[in-house]
Amino acid sequence: MCGIVGYIGKKEIKNILLNGLKELEYRGYDSAGIAIIQNENMQVFKAVGKLENLERKTKNFKTEGFGIGIGHTRWATHGKPTELNAHPHLGKFSYVVHNGIIENYKELKESLEKKGYQFVSQTDTETIIHLFEENYKKSNDAFKAFKETIAKLKGAFAILLLTKAEPNTIFFAKNGSPLILGKNDENEIFFASSDAPLIGHAKEIVYLEDGEYGYANEKEIRIFRNSKAIEIKFSPLTDDKEFAQKGGYRFFMEKEIYEQSRVVSETIMGRVTQDSIDFDEFDESFFENIENIKICACGTSYHAGLASAYLFERLAKIPCSVEIASEFRYKEPLLNKNTLFIVISQSGETADTLEALKIAKKAGLRTLAVCNVDNSSIVRLADTTVLTRAGIEKGVASTKAFATQMMVLWMLVLYLANLRKNIDKNVFEKEIDAILHTPKILVVKNHLHEKIKRLSKRYLHGHGFFYIGRDLFFPLALEGALKLKEISYLHAEGYPAGEMKHGPIALADPELFTIALMPKNILYEKIKSNVEELSARDSTILAISPYEFELADDFIKTADYNHPMLEFFEMMLIVQLLALEIAVRLGNDVDMPRNLAKSVTVE
Numbered sequence: 001m002c003g004i005v006g007y008i009g010k011k012e013i014k015n016i017l018l019n020g021l022k023e024l025e026y027r028g029y030d031s032a033g034i035a036i037i038q039n040e041n042m043q044v045f046k047a048v049g050k051l052e053n054l055e056r057k058t059k060n061f062k063t064e065g066f067g068i069g070i071g072h073t074r075w076a077t078h079g080k081p082t083e084l085n086a087h088p089h090l091g092k093f094s095y096v097v098h099n100g101i102i103e104n105y106k107e108l109k110e111s112l113e114k115k116g117y118q119f120v121s122q123t124d125t126e127t128i129i130h131l132f133e134e135n136y137k138k139s140n141d142a143f144k145a146f147k148e149t150i151a152k153l154k155g156a157f158a159i160l161l162l163t164k165a166e167p168n169t170i171f172f173a174k175n176g177s178p179l180i181l182g183k184n185d186e187n188e189i190f191f192a193s194s195d196a197p198l199i200g201h202a203k204e205i206v207y208l209e210d211g212e213y214g215y216a217n218e219k220e221i222r223i224f225r226n227s228k229a230i231e232i233k234f235s236p237l238t239d240d241k242e243f244a245q246k247g248g249y250r251f252f253m254e255k256e257i258y259e260q261s262r263v264v265s266e267t268i269m270g271r272v273t274q275d276s277i278d279f280d281e282f283d284e285s286f287f288e289n290i291e292n293i294k295i296c297a298c299g300t301s302y303h304a305g306l307a308s309a310y311l312f313e314r315l316a317k318i319p320c321s322v323e324i325a326s327e328f329r330y331k332e333p334l335l336n337k338n339t340l341f342i343v344i345s346q347s348g349e350t351a352d353t354l355e356a357l358k359i360a361k362k363a364g365l366r367t368l369a370v371c372n373v374d375n376s377s378i379v380r381l382a383d384t385t386v387l388t389r390a391g392i393e394k395g396v397a398s399t400k401a402f403a404t405q406m407m408v409l410w411m412l413v414l415y416l417a418n419l420r421k422n423i424d425k426n427v428f429e430k431e432i433d434a435i436l437h438t439p440k441i442l443v444v445k446n447h448l449h450e451k452i453k454r455l456s457k458r459y460l461h462g463h464g465f466f467y468i469g470r471d472l473f474f475p476l477a478l479e480g481a482l483k484l485k486e487i488s489y490l491h492a493e494g495y496p497a498g499e500m501k502h503g504p505i506a507l508a509d510p511e512l513f514t515i516a517l518m519p520k521n522i523l524y525e526k527i528k529s530n531v532e533e534l535s536a537r538d539s540t541i542l543a544i545s546p547y548e549f550e551l552a553d554d555f556i557k558t559a560d561y562n563h564p565m566l567e568f569f570e571m572m573l574i575v576q577l578l579a580l581e582i583a584v585r586l587g588n589d590v591d592m593p594r595n596l597a598k599s600v601t602v603e
């Protein structure tokens with residue numbers, strides 16, 4: 001999500017850091033900063049907005065000779081994109097940059113505040129630097145203090161820390177967020193959260209593993225695991241930048257599909273415990289007297305809204321309706337003040353959704369945005385926002401944004417169900433178990449991807465696709481069809497399986513491909529008969545199900561989960577990969593499909 005870089009050496013440090021950050025800017029850019037120690041002097045610069053603002057700010061600053069530095073480009077998760085919230089965060093004599101989320105930052109912050117530490121930002125990261133300085137006070141040993149600090153942190157992190165106490169050393173740690181260390185023959189050392197900034201600088205790199213930490217200076221690099229120094233195995237670095245930015249994947253869309261497990265854990269982090277769901281963004285009073293919910297969004301975000309409506313009604317027992325924003329805005333809607341108005345948007349800039357939000361605000365409704373981009377127009381306008389924490393999505397076809405929207409909405413459903421005492425304790429606990437299990441389901445298994453690659457060659461022609469599903473899986477069918485048409489340019493429709501017989505079944509023949517979502521936990525027998533009807537009319541069937549289905553021409557077996565949302569997320573992965581592989585075989589530009597734009601700021 002955010003990007004971090006670090007440097008130890010004799011070259012112009014500012015340029016190395018800024019150029020490194022430029023390579024990472026695609027990951028997040030609401031603010032950026034650098035900190036440098038040279039000749040025991042510390043310098044820090046921060047700027048809100050794109051990196052060019054930081055470049056402008058540091059125009060007259062230069063370094064000569066040996067020094068160390070760290071830099072960060074931020075994508076807000078805790079706190080608004082302001083200069084105070086931008087990294088590096090500072091203590092009295094140390095600086096830190098951090099990617100990830102410190103889950104237990106509130107407890108740590110409280111105990112540090114009791115000891116007299118003053119926090120100037122709203123971030124979770126600031127706790128790290130005060131905790132480090134507190135630990136240093138006790139031992140006067142910077143490495144010991146760093147070790148004790150990271151031992152106290154829960155959550156995901158990649159950390160680089162500088163301190164005047166050891167002015168030639170960078171301390172580092174990794175757990176759950178990526179961190180790479182590189183070096184070259186000129187005795188320079190580099191750090192970065194992905195390999196793109198290292199290309200052209202480092203010759204050899206090592207990808208740190210979770211739980212590893214250490215320090216580096218001109219004399220030595222030491223990496224530790226469980227308090228023991230490990231042997232460092234460097235490997236040569238590629239010199240292909242584009243390849244590195246995509247993390248070795250062929251397309252950003254593919255990379256983003258693979259990232260879903262990690263970003264969904266970030267969506268959950270700090271919001272879900274074994275027996276509760278909590279959001280920093282609002283308290284219970286925000287929902288006082290709410291009688292029903294209306295959701296407005298476009299495209300993929302609309303599909304997330306549609307799927308969540310089943311959950312709002314079933315689990316939280318709140319009536320919920322969903323509308324396409326471009327339809328809503330001109331229908332002269334009748335609105336009621338006791339309606340909670342939810343808008344969903346990856347970009348936060350979609351013109352139709354923004355307009356729908358304005359209408360709701362004008363009518364005096366309480367408004368909540370589910371959004372991926374902090375400080376976007378929608379976030380600024382809504383009464384409150386839950387950020388989805390997907391990080392920048394580059395592929396035009398939305399994937400990880402959808403997964404994180406679904407997760408936020410599911411958590412919101414359970415939060416409200418609990419608040420309104422509409423959910424049995426056992427059911428609530430089962431839902432939480434399923435939420436916590438979801439990141440595992442989203443890990444793409446090699447054999448599954450390979451199978452879909454092979455299978456895709458049979459689905460390149462024909463006169464159309466019907467993705468069918470029921471209940472929650474109907475919006476997923478819509479989403480699967482949208483993914484396919486966007487990037488393959490093949491005609492695809494999502495349809496409620498039970499509705500096929502009311503017309504569309506007339507299209508059935510061997511050239512009509514039916515992609516059937518047949519989960520075990522929702523209406524399996526019903527959808528089975530719907531698919532049988534299509535099979536009887538000779539449609540070519542690709543069944544996606546945990547149960548073998550003998551009438552299928554192709555079959556993707558899913559796991560035998562006991563929760564519909566787990567099946568939902570697994571099938572979501574499958575339809576995303578299927579669209580990707582069909583488009584790849586057709587030779588299309590998956591990341592920039594024709595006629596589409598990532599952010600639709602016009603009507």
Ligand code: F6R
Nearest residue numbers: 299300301345346347350397398
């Ligand atoms: C589909 C897709 C679009 C967007 C839609 C809304 O892959 O990306 O359908 O979902 O344009 O965009 P946001 O979520 O930014 O409001």
